[in-house]
Amino acid sequence: MDCDHCDAQSGAARYLPARGELRLIRVCDRCGVEVAELGRMPYAPAPRLLTIHLVELTARELRLSEQRVAALRLAALTGEQPEPGSTEALVIERCASYVERSADGGAAAGTLHAGGRRARGKRTAAARKEHIEQAFARALSRHDTRLDKAAA
Numbered sequence: 001m002d003c004d005h006c007d008a009q010s011g012a013a014r015y016l017p018a019r020g021e022l023r024l025i026r027v028c029d030r031c032g033v034e035v036a037e038l039g040r041m042p043y044a045p046a047p048r049l050l051t052i053h054l055v056e057l058t059a060r061e062l063r064l065s066e067q068r069v070a071a072l073r074l075a076a077l078t079g080e081q082p083e084p085g086s087t088e089a090l091v092i093e094r095c096a097s098y099v100e101r102s103a104d105g106g107a108a109a110g111t112l113h114a115g116g117r118r119a120r121g122k123r124t125a126a127a128r129k130e131h132i133e134q135a136f137a138r139a140l141s142r143h144d145t146r147l148d149k150a151a152a
């Protein structure tokens, strides 16, 4: 197409589900071609957004280091699985199962048992789960209810 893209241009956003990103771009109004990329931002539609939010709040309630909070947030965003049985994995499972339940009316709880069934270190895992459960409860009471509505 013969267009020099010199007419008006508009801002637009393209969602990249695989990357959990929103690309902010400028497009030519005449031919629709993308002229420039203005930036990218992490983005996931609710209910994943709610999961990520809860994961971050729970991590902070657990007083994890900023580094671990950031890593957890990224894992929740990308869907990457932390080491099974780790605090990170348990936090994500807990938050994801809450969001799934509130979305499906209690039907889906499968992720609760993901990566379980390890005899070794079972007791410490149970204690950690309890610790995380309490942190999650505090996080839930703090979390922004507007996000809850957005996810519904």
Ligand SMILES: [Zn+2]
Binding pocket: 003, 004, 005, 006, 028, 029, 030, 031, 032, 033
């Ligand atoms: Zn053009």
